[in-house]
Amino acid sequence: MAAADFEKYLLSERNYSPHTAAAYLRDLKQFAEFCLExxxxxxxxxxxxxMIRSWIISLVESGVENRSVNRKISSLKSYYTFLLRKGRIDKSPLAGHKTLKTSRKLEVPFSQxxxxxxxxxxxxxxxFEAIRDRLILELLYTTGIRRAELIGVQxxxxxxxxxxxxVLGKRNKERVLPLLEQTRTLMGRYLSYRAEVITADSTAHLFLTSAGQKLYPTLVYRIINKYLSEVSVKAKRSPHILRHTFAxxxxxxxxxxxxxxxxxxxxSLASTQVYTHNSIAELKRAHEKAHPRNRE
Structure with a gap:
């Protein structure tokens, strides 16, 4: 089975992003190399x-975290689902597989x-760079937009x-986000500076580098890390934490x-509910502060 067929299935039928499809293909290649060896x-x-179980054991013994192992197995599940749909196998070898247990990661949002x-x-x-960087920070915090979504805005x-x-989210799902008035004002300022660096190849993209090229993931991460390190000592300073903070x-x-x-x-709401632990902590503080029984 050509990898190109599986990739086409991921992109066209599953509507996965090129980044996700590439990750799935890497996992499949790694597994194929293990089977050969x-x-x-x-x-x-x-x-x-x-055979898959042996691969899982080898990954765990080499220090790969359970969460990462589960992600790799998810890639294989998609591959065998693809083969089932094409009639190339009768049953997935992962039909009875149970995911490895993982500890829940507690991501600490930034405070108000x-x-x-x-x-x-x-x-x-x-x-240009100063206004662009501030706008990126504003958008991530006031809209909850993902890094890939921000880069992809036209x-x-x-x-x-x-x-x-x-914005175009995961699996090509569109949504429309409201912008705060201050964000709209900042956007207008950014567009004025953007006009000075734009090139013929980047007219479609909203966010650009100082060289007039499309923004790229590592630059967004560096921008976020740089400015957040000035106001916080938290170890994790990433675009995703700003999304977490927004929620x-x-x-x-x-x-x-x-x-x-x-x-x-x-x-689904299940994905959103991971953010409620912080809200519960806030409610607990308010409850302890306000309830008269706590003053006795």
Missing amino acids: EFDSSDTQAVVYP EEMERLLGNWDGEEG MPDLDLASGTLR THLLNKGADMNSVKELLGHA
């Missing part, structure tokens, strides 16, 4: 579960005070008149969980 077989269609220090006391810098997706931004602060202020779900582009 350990079992002298390169036929992944003839695999039986004990930290975000105020970050965005409320901007030193007034001007220029100029026609922005409607300053109505104050909305259309937590909305829920702490009483936002309806279904509304937060729609803003985040989650497929």
Whole structure:
């Protein structure tokens, strides 16, 4: 089975992003190499579960975390589902597989005070990079947009008149996000500077590098890490933590969980509920502070 067929299935039928499809293909290649080395077989269609179990054991023994192992097995599940649909196998070797247990990661969002220090006391810098960087921070925190979604925004997706931004999320699911007034104002300033660096190859993309090229993931990460390190000592300073912070602060202020779900582009409430532990902590503090029984 050609890898190209599986890749086409992931992109066209499953609507996965090119990044996700590439990760699945890497996992499949790694497994195929293991089978060739350990079992002298390169036929992944003839695999039986004990072979997969041996791979899992080798991954765990080499120090790969259970969460990462589960992700790799998810790639194999998609591959064997593809083979089943094409009629190339009768049963998936992973039909009875149970995922490895993982400990729940507790991601600590930034506090409102930290975000105020970050965005409320901007030193007034001007220029393309300064305004672009601040706008990126504003958007990630005030819309909950994902890094890949931010990079993928096209100029026609922005409607300053109505104050909305259309983004393309996971599995090509579109959603429209409202922009705060201050974000719209900052966006207008950014567009003025953007006009000075734009090139013929980048006219479609909203966010650009100083060289006029499309923004790329590591640059976004560096921007976030740089500015957040100035206001916080938290170890993890990433675009995803700003998304986490966005959701937590909305829920702490009483936002309806279904509304937060729609803003985040989650497929189900279960994905949104991972942010409620911080909201519960906030409620607990308010409860302890206000309830008269706690003063006795």
